[in-house]
Amino acid sequence: MKRRSFLRNSVASTAALCATPSLFAAKKSAEPETVVKSLFDSLTDAQRKELTFDFAHPLRTKISNNWHITKQRIGNFLDEDQNAMVKEIFLKAHSEEYAETVYQQVVHDSGKKGFEDSSIAIFGEPGTGDFEFVLTGRHTTRRIDGDSVAGKAFGGPIFYGHAADGFYEGRDHPGNAYWYQAKAANQVYQLLDGKQQEKALLEYEPADDASTIKLKRAAGDLPGLSFADMTSDQQEGVQNILKELLLPFREVDRKESMKLIKKAGMENLHLSFYEEGDIGNDKVWDNWRIEGPHMVWYFRGAPHVHTWVHISDPDTPREKRG
Numbered sequence: 001m002k003r004r005s006f007l008r009n010s011v012a013s014t015a016a017l018c019a020t021p022s023l024f025a026a027k028k029s030a031e032p033e034t035v036v037k038s039l040f041d042s043l044t045d046a047q048r049k050e051l052t053f054d055f056a057h058p059l060r061t062k063i064s065n066n067w068h069i070t071k072q073r074i075g076n077f078l079d080e081d082q083n084a085m086v087k088e089i090f091l092k093a094h095s096e097e098y099a100e101t102v103y104q105q106v107v108h109d110s111g112k113k114g115f116e117d118s119s120i121a122i123f124g125e126p127g128t129g130d131f132e133f134v135l136t137g138r139h140t141t142r143r144i145d146g147d148s149v150a151g152k153a154f155g156g157p158i159f160y161g162h163a164a165d166g167f168y169e170g171r172d173h174p175g176n177a178y179w180y181q182a183k184a185a186n187q188v189y190q191l192l193d194g195k196q197q198e199k200a201l202l203e204y205e206p207a208d209d210a211s212t213i214k215l216k217r218a219a220g221d222l223p224g225l226s227f228a229d230m231t232s233d234q235q236e237g238v239q240n241i242l243k244e245l246l247l248p249f250r251e252v253d254r255k256e257s258m259k260l261i262k263k264a265g266m267e268n269l270h271l272s273f274y275e276e277g278d279i280g281n282d283k284v285w286d287n288w289r290i291e292g293p294h295m296v297w298y299f300r301g302a303p304h305v306h307t308w309v310h311i312s313d314p315d316t317p318r319e320k321r322g
Contacts, residue, residue, distance in 0.1 A: 032092040032250070033146040036133045037126040039085045047077065055124030055148070060132055063157045063210050065306050068119035069136045075116025086120060090135060093142055098177075098248035105162045105177040109138045124148065132156075139163070139306070151316025153257040154249075154309065157213050163304035171280030178305050184244040185288050185299070188237035189273055192225070196234075200225035205274040205287045206298060213296045213310035219265075222291055224272030238271060241290065245297055257311050264294040264314045277302030 043051065050072050053059060059069065074086050090106075091099045103115065110117040117137055124131035130148040132155050134141070139162060145155030164175035173179035192200060202223060206212045216222060227238055242261065246254040261269075269292045273285040279302050286301030295311040
């Protein structure tokens with residue numbers, strides 16, 4: 001189905017559903033998955049050969065900070081309607097408040113070709129069982145899976161970042177779409193007493209690659225300051241950090257992420273800051289991390305923002321996870 005036809009049908013469906021708010025809400029929450037199905041159905045045989053794979057294909061679980069999951073760029077491989085659908089999928093994967101901001105981040109960091117320099121892949125067949133849509137590019141890995149991937153928030157690890165003010169950003173990161181998250185984390189650091197700050201502040205930052213989101217599975221293996229060793233106001237501050245981190249994403253992914261984090265135990269979380277990479281030596285820590293046995297959220301702000309995210313369900317066997 002082409003995007004124009006899809007939009008016409010959406011208008012008709014909305015009119016029919018407006019008398020049933022709960023049903024309409026359910027349909028609205030599934031919109032990115034619906035558009036993925038429309039995009040999949042619109043692909044030509046030549047496009048399917050390049051962009052579609054079996055659900056079990058190992059490429060589906062790959063992640064990097066700057067990569068293309070397929071060699072084809074959407075701008076010169078998809079038609080106008082298909083490109084519009086890809087953009088719609090991306091926007092619907094984010095909250096209304098932040099969708100345009102993060103879209104402009106991808107446009108900016110992708111260079112002259114903008115968002116259309118992105119690449120996509122679809123694993124499995126949407127609407128018939130397990131599937132996952134993946135969009136990648138510089139500072140971008142996003143997933144839409146319709147809960148096909150068991151035990152993974154966002155359908156698996158994601159990546160986001162921004163080089164708003166050149167490769168080497170200033171200490172205040174002017175124009176960066178995500179620096180507000182570091183400000184929230186540093187506010188919590190200021191709530192810590194001297195001994196807690198000493199425990200939370202580490203010398204060297206972790207690796208800036210996919211190895212950094214490997215889950216350690218045991219709280220005793222984690223560095224930094226334990227959530228369990230914080231006062232109630234400090235713990236509330238950590239929970240506020242998590243809310244700030246999740247703000248750019250759609251509600252269903254925010255809820256799933258928090259559900260899995262709490263299921264694994266807030267008391268098992270650790271908060272770390274890193275002296276290495278302190279831009280301007282101002283002790284506003286550019287690099288920091290929240291980590292538990294079943295989750296990693298690593299914000300690396302130097303020389304510009306890279307963020308690695310992996311949230312897992314502790315009760316889902318590894319062999320069933322995507």
